[in-house]
Amino acid sequence: MHTDAALYKQLATIRQFEETVLDAFPKGAFYGTTHTYIGQEANAAGVLAHLNDGDIVFSNHRCHGHFLAYGGDARALFAELMGKATGVCGGIGGSQHLHWKSFYSNGVLGSTAPIAVGAALAEKRKGSQAVTVLFLGDGAMGEGVVYESLNIASLWAAPILFVVENNHIAQTTPTELAMAGSLAGRFTAFNIPAVELDSSDVREINTAAKQEFAQLRAAPGPRTLILHTARFGPHSKGDDTRDPAFIEQLRAIRDPLAIHGARLQAAERATIDAEVNSAIAAAYTKAAADPLP
Amino acid sequence: MTSVLESLNRGLHAAFADERVYLIGEDLLDPYGGAFKVSRGLSSQYPDRVWTSPVSEAAIAGVGAGMALRGLRPVVELMFGDFSTLIADQLINSITKFPAMFNGAANVPVVIRTPMGGRRGYGPTHSQTLEKLYLGVPGLRVLAPNTLSEPGELLRRAILEQNVPVLFIENKVLYPKQILDSAALADFEIQVSPGEFAPTHTLRLKGAPAPRLTLTAYGYMADLAREALTQLAFQHELFCELVVPTQLAPLPAAGTLEPALQDSLQRSGRLLTVEEGTYSLGWGAEQLARAAQQLGGRLQAARRVAAAEAPIPAARNLEDAALPSVEDIVSAAREMV
Numbered sequence: 114m115h116t117d118a119a120l121y122k123q124l125a126t127i128r129q130f131e132e133t134v135l136d137a138f139p140k141g142a143f144y145g146t147t148h149t150y151i152g153q154e155a156n157a158a159g160v161l162a163h164l165n166d167g168d169i170v171f172s173n174h175r176c177h178g179h180f181l182a183y184g185g186d187a188r189a190l191f192a193e194l195m196g197k198a199t200g201v202c203g204g205i206g207g208s209q210h211l212h213w214k215s216f217y218s219n220g221v222l223g224s225t226a227p228i229a230v231g232a233a234l235a236e237k238r239k240g241s242q243a244v245t246v247l248f249l250g251d252g253a254m255g256e257g258v259v260y261e262s263l264n265i266a267s268l269w270a271a272p273i274l275f276v277v278e279n280n281h282i283a284q285t286t287p288t289e290l291a292m293a294g295s296l297a298g299r300f301t302a303f304n305i306p307a308v309e310l311d312s313s314d315v316r317e318i319n320t321a322a323k324q325e326f327a328q329l330r331a332a333p334g335p336r337t338l339i340l341h342t343a344r345f346g347p348h349s350k351g352d353d354t355r356d357p358a359f360i361e362q363l364r365a366i367r368d369p370l371a372i373h374g375a376r377l378q379a380a381e382r383a384t385i386d387a388e389v390n391s392a393i394a395a396a397y398t399k400a401a402a403d404p405l406p
Numbered sequence: 407m408t409s410v411l412e413s414l415n416r417g418l419h420a421a422f423a424d425e426r427v428y429l430i431g432e433d434l435l436d437p438y439g440g441a442f443k444v445s446r447g448l449s450s451q452y453p454d455r456v457w458t459s460p461v462s463e464a465a466i467a468g469v470g471a472g473m474a475l476r477g478l479r480p481v482v483e484l485m486f487g488d489f490s491t492l493i494a495d496q497l498i499n500s501i502t503k504f505p506a507m508f509n510g511a512a513n514v515p516v517v518i519r520t521p522m523g524g525r526r527g528y529g530p531t532h533s534q535t536l537e538k539l540y541l542g543v544p545g546l547r548v549l550a551p552n553t554l555s556e557p558g559e560l561l562r563r564a565i566l567e568q569n570v571p572v573l574f575i576e577n578k579v580l581y582p583k584q585i586l587d588s589a590a591l592a593d594f595e596i597q598v599s600p601g602e603f604a605p606t607h608t609l610r611l612k613g614a615p616a617p618r619l620t621l622t623a624y625g626y627m628a629d630l631a632r633e634a635l636t637q638l639a640f641q642h643e644l645f646c647e648l649v650v651p652t653q654l655a656p657l658p659a660a661g662t663l664e665p666a667l668q669d670s671l672q673r674s675g676r677l678l679t680v681e682e683g684t685y686s687l688g689w690g691a692e693q694l695a696r697a698a699q700q701l702g703g704r705l706q707a708a709r710r711v712a713a714a715e716a717p718i719p720a721a722r723n724l725e726d727a728a729l730p731s732v733e734d735i736v737s738a739a740r741e742m743v
Contacts, residue, residue, distance in 0.1 A: 169476075203509035212508035217475070221499045227465040228500060231472020231480075238428075238478065258495070261465035269457070 115162045117376050118385065120315045123158040124370050125389040127178040130187055131346065133397055134177070134194065138350050142401065143194045147208040150178030152313075152345035155369035156278050157182035159318030160246065160338065163326040169236065169245040171229035172218035174209040175278075179248055183216045187393055191400035199403040215243070223249065223256030230262045230335075233271040237333060244329050245273045252283030254299065255291055263335070267303040272333035274325055275300065280344040285354045300337040311341035313367040316376075343367040410557050411581040414444045417558025421565040422452050424479060430466045431483030434458045441485045442521050442581055467493035470516040471501045471571075479565055480516050487522030487575065488534050501571045502545035513569040519561070521578040523626060523682050524713075524729050529720035535681070535713065537575045538688040541655045548655040550575040550625040553586045554596075554607045560652060563603065575654075577626035577682070593636070599666050604653035606666040610646075611639050617647040618743050619707075620670040622693060623680035624651055627730065631680045634735035642736070644743055647674060654689060663696045671697055676707040676742050680735055685712040707742040711735050 115123070131149040138147065150157065157178040161170065164183070172179040180190060185201065193200030194208050201211050209220035219225050226247060233245035253259060254277070266273055279296060281288045297307040310321050318340060325338050343363045347353035353360070374382050408416075421427045429448055431440065435458045439446030449456040459466045463484055470480040484490055490497075497518070504512045524533035537548055547570050551557030557576070564572045584590070591609075599606040609632060610617060619638075623631035628650040638644040647670045658664060663671070671677055677697045679690030690710040697705050714728040 202507060202511070205509050206507045210503075210507045212504070212512055217504075217508075217512070219500055219503075221495060224468070224495055224500055227468025227496070228472040228475065230465070231469035231474075232476045233472070234469065235473040235476035235478050238473075239476070258464045258468065261460070261462035262468065264460055265462065265465050265469060268460070 115319070117373070118381060120158050120162065120319065121373055121377055121382065122385050122389060123182055124154045124315060124373060125386055126187065126393065127154040127157065127181050128370055129389050129393040130181060130190070131177060133393055135346060135350070137397070144196055145207055146349045147194060148175040148349050149346045150175055152343045152363065152367065152369070153278055153280060154178055155313050155315035155318050155373070156276070156340045156342055159315045160276055160322040162319055163322050164246070167215060167241060167243040169215040169232050169243055170217070171225045171232070171245065171247045172211070172216065173222065173225065173248055173250060173253065174220045175250065176209060176211055176218035179218070180211055180213070180216060185213055185216065188396035188400050191397050192403050195400055196405065197400060197403040198406040199400065204406045223253035223259040226259045226262035227265070230266045230271045230273060233266070233273040234269060237272050244326070244333070247273060247275050249275060249277050250283065251277065251279040251281065251288050251292065251296070254296065260299070263300060263303045263305060266335040267305050270334040272329060273335050274329055275305070275335065275337040277337065277339045279339060279341050281341070282344065282355070284348045285352065296339055305335045305337055307337035307339055309339040309341070313343065313369045313372055315369055315373045407584045407587065409581065410551065410553060410583050410585060411442070411444060413556050413558035413585055414561055414576065415446060415558070417561040418445065418448060418481070419451070420558070421562045422448065422455065424566055426477065426479040427565060428455045428457065428473060428478060428480045429483065430457045430459050430470055430480060432459055432461055432485050434483065440483060442578060444519070444576070445483060463489050463492035464496055467496040467518060468500065470518070471496060471514050474514045474516040475504070475512055481565055482516060482518045484518060484520035486532050487520040487536055488531050490520060490536055490540070493518070497540065497546065497573070498543055502543050505545055505570070514571050515569045517561070517565050517572045517574055519574040519576060522575045523577040523579060524718045524725055525579050527720055527722060527725065530717035533718035533725070535683040537573065537654065538683045540573055541689060541692070545570065546655060547572045547653065548575065549573070549604055549652055550577070550654055551580070551652055552625055552628045552650055553580065553583050554628065554650055555605050555652070556585060560604060568603070575625065579626045583629065597666070604651070606649060606651045606664060608666050608670055609635070609648040609650070611636070614639060614645045617645050617670065617674040619644065619646040619676040619678060619739055620649060620667065620674040621646050621678050621680060621735070621739070622649040622667055624654060625682070627680045627682055630730065630732050631735055633732045634739065637732065637736050638739055642740060644739060646739065657692070657696070661696060661699045663693070663700050667693065668700060671701055671705070675704055677705065678709050678711065678735070678739055678742060680711045680730055682713055682729060684715045685710060686715060688712065709738050709742055711738050
């Protein structure tokens with residue numbers, strides 16, 4: 114379990130990274146597109162705090178936060194977004210397609226589900242004790258291959274934790290226009306236990322995740338953690354169709370940095386903020402100076 | 407004598423000597439042993455490593471990919487090649503992309519095996535020849551065994567010796583055919599491409615004059631083309647060479663022909679391609695385009711024999727009419743010279 118200060122530092126690192134990305138995009142620093150994690154930081158920080166060495170993470174198009182919480186390097190991630198040789202994948206993958214150690218992401222929603230299940234089964238067969246975490250968004254829940262994968266994960270007792278981040282909007286489509294029935298029911302129908310949490314508090318998420326990991330390691334078989342969350346940023350760069358007042362309201366009540374930061378002494382929080390801002394700025398500057406592939 | 411089916415079954419058994427090898431697919435368990443019996447006996451001998459799956463082609467392809475990413479050597483069996491469309495996303499957007507997009511830091515050595523092709527009366531959704539849809543997908547090796555060499559050995563090597571994803575196309579009419587031994591091929595002089603992972607065979611009748619036409623075909627079509635070559639020689643005194651690749655993709659560097667095909671065309675100057683896939687925009691078209699690029703004005707004639715551009719009918723006479731026949735090959739060849 115990370116300390117409050119360590120968890121806050123992760124939240125701040127992800128936030129600062131993503132805000133730098135959104136600030137720099139219009140200046141032409143990056144090529145292509147990106148999907149930021151602003152507002153959802155507590156999910157990555159709370160869940161991935163429980164990884165052991167060798168555990169596997171499969172992420173999606175909104176992967177920067179997961180990557181940084183996994184321990185990925187901010188400079189290498191900036192460089193990847195800039196298409197630099199020093200990027201996580203040498204500039205070939207770009208924002209959505211990362212692989213480092215046992216972290217993998219891909220850009221097709223839900224497509225990673227069977228691959229993550231296969232990775233989990235492979236580790237089980239190899240007797241490695243590693244577990245696999247798969248991050249899915251609410252948008253991915255429309256894809257049929259996800260349900261094929263849940264069926265197989267349950268039948269074959271894959272040691273995998275499905276983490277659904279329901280930010281209530283898939284690109285511009287509200288979840289209520291895309292999802293029938295119950296989100297948890299989609300997992301429990303396959304005999305996969307599902308715990309639901311509606312929180313932006315990293316401590317709460319961390320505690321819930323701790324229990325999930327403990328059970329997963331004790332009795333390997335799929336489990337699900339459904340995290341209802343809020344995205345403050347656009348889907349990609351500037352395509353938010355929501356009322357700005359609504360987003361302000363979300364920020365006022367659901368900001369993980371505000372919620373958790375309030376637990377720290379003001380001076381400590383300021384010190385961490387300053388450290389993080391300086392580290393991210395340095396990472397950006399170095400990445401910008403890095404060579405092209 | 408060994409049939410293609412027996413050879414493939416032996417190849418799988420041989421591969422299972424390596425504990426990293428797993429087989430995933432529908433209805434694999436003994437006594438059934440898979441719809442075409444290629445997997446027979448494996449689940450009895452290796453019950454922990456043969457996983458009979460739900461009807462979930464996309465998921466089992468993805469599961470295979472995940473296992474391969476993590477160091478195992480999975481084989482995924484699709485019951486019919488027609489269902490390869492269900493795994494297209496896994497194949498095109500993950501399995502073949504990971505090695506390059508992760509900058510060489512990930513391998514996905516999964517072998518996806520599937521029966522393909524018609525002539526069994528199975529109708530429009532169980533008779534197609536769809537591999538051309540996957541030719542040209544970067545990072546994918548497409549193999550098609552034939553009766554000229556051991557299909558099982560090719561399969562064993564594809565599973566164990568390579569770090570690339572493989573789509574392994576088994577024409578279902580080939581399963582009962584015998585692998586041709588030297589007696590069966592006594593009339594032919596045969597060259598095999600040296601040093602290649604997947605062999606290419608060049609056949610000509612012993613003592614025949616210089617060839618006036620090169621036929622090229624793969625899989626079961628190679629059997630029909632060989633029969634056509636014999637008829638053309640003995641009934642029409644038109645002497646040909648036949649080039650039979652087992653690797654359909656990737657091809658050599660952009661624009662170049664496979665060396666065996668290039669060599670044969672230097673001798674014959676005419677190319678007739680034969681395939682069971684539909685006529686347009688396919689394997690034969692690519693071979694002809696490369697022949698035109700490499701030979702230029704020295705290419706005197708070029709044609710394709712292929713399936714009709716329509717769903718494969720169930721009725722026997724209509725199915726026969728839709729698919730290439732020996733007569734189609736003979737008549738096309740005669741019109742070219």
